Amino acid sequence: MPYVNTKTILDKANKEFYAIPALNINNLEFLQAIIEAGIEERSPIIVETSEGAIKYAGNGDIQRGARFFVEMVRGYADSLDIPVALHLDHGKTFSVIMATITAGYGSVMIDASEFPFEKNLSETRKIVEIAHSVGISVEAELGKLVGIEDNVNVKEEDAVLVDPEEAERFVKESGVDFLAPAIGTSHGAFKFKGKAELDFDRLRAVKDSTGIPLVLHGASSVPNDIVELAEKFGADFKGAKGVPEDILKQTVDFGINKVNTDTDLRMAFIAGLRETLAEKPSEFDPRKYFKKPKEYVKDLIKQRMRTLGCSGKA
Numbered sequence: 001m002p003y004v005n006t007k008t009i010l011d012k013a014n015k016e017f018y019a020i021p022a023l024n025i026n027n028l029e030f031l032q033a034i035i036e037a038g039i040e041e042r043s044p045i046i047v048e049t050s051e052g053a054i055k056y057a058g059n060g061d062i063q064r065g066a067r068f069f070v071e072m073v074r075g076y077a078d079s080l081d082i083p084v085a086l087h088l089d090h091g092k093t094f095s096v097i098m099a100t101i102t103a104g105y106g107s108v109m110i111d112a113s114e115f116p117f118e119k120n121l122s123e124t125r126k127i128v129e130i131a132h133s134v135g136i137s138v139e140a141e142l143g144k145l146v147g148i149e150d151n152v153n154v155k156e157e158d159a160v161l162v163d164p165e166e167a168e169r170f171v172k173e174s175g176v177d178f179l180a181p182a183i184g185t186s187h188g189a190f191k192f193k194g195k196a197e198l199d200f201d202r203l204r205a206v207k208d209s210t211g212i213p214l215v216l217h218g219a220s221s222v223p224n225d226i227v228e229l230a231e232k233f234g235a236d237f238k239g240a241k242g243v244p245e246d247i248l249k250q251t252v253d254f255g256i257n258k259v260n261t262d263t264d265l266r267m268a269f270i271a272g273l274r275e276t277l278a279e280k281p282s283e284f285d286p287r288k289y290f291k292k293p294k295e296y297v298k299d300l301i302k303q304r305m306r307t308l309g310c311s312g313k314a
């Protein structure tokens, strides 16, 4: 059961009340760390790539980038006995979505959340029709992820968070497989100025009204020990703050099944890389100076898998 459709993994998680981290990659080293974490934890794996990652890997050619990721992920997955899925994160461009569908991704996200509800619905429906006709599942987003400034103002926040009634209609009329409801998170390392808080009531209402697997974007926790280590070796991450681990766990209790994580992997990697370069100034073999960064990424993922409850679920 190696390379699978993301829906297989998420439907099981939805039924059994746990979540899987969906982990962004741009290159080989992060994939290796993810695979090793999955094997050691016996967890299903969801790997995802942004449009930017696909352009980067293809050196500007999106078809080549999408094929590259499918071949690389499949190349590892085929020899494993844990399920591995590959997902397009934040698909906004029709040509990139089509490139990933034809290359063999297991699911795509159509992110038309910047548009008004009706346009988001019609754009999503269009992609669902195409993707479902070839057996690929689809994620969409409702509401908009808040920026750091917006997040401290509760009144303004309401304008961009998901509306549970709209969510019910959106899921019914679009046929989407997974939904990302905006409940107060944001992308990157600077998510909250004050106390970290998410709208659990809204999340619960969306789960009650849709019943499908839900996705938390902007879910990195930005662990203090990683921030401190990176800063010890010269990084400047002043004010970095993520979603605390206990809040992540609560989102799973309220219906989240896919936890999108990119920033944490980047932070763990750079902390390990800075440490290695500082401690071994004569090292110039990438297989050696990537060793510690990969270990830190792997350890972070293993811990996250335990928090989300997917360890032992493969």
Ligand code: G3H
Pocket: 024, 050, 051, 052, 053, 089, 090, 187, 262, 263
């Ligand atoms: O949600 C965004 C992901 O962190 C991907 O970011 O566009 O820098 O690859 P990226």
Ligand code: 13P
Pocket: 024, 089, 090, 186, 187, 188, 189, 216, 217, 218, 219, 220, 221, 260, 261, 262, 263, 264
């Ligand atoms: P973070 O920036 O919190 O890792 O969020 C990643 C994400 O949502 C990818 O879609």
Ligand code: ZN
Pocket: 090, 187, 217, 218, 260
């Ligand atoms: Zn996201």
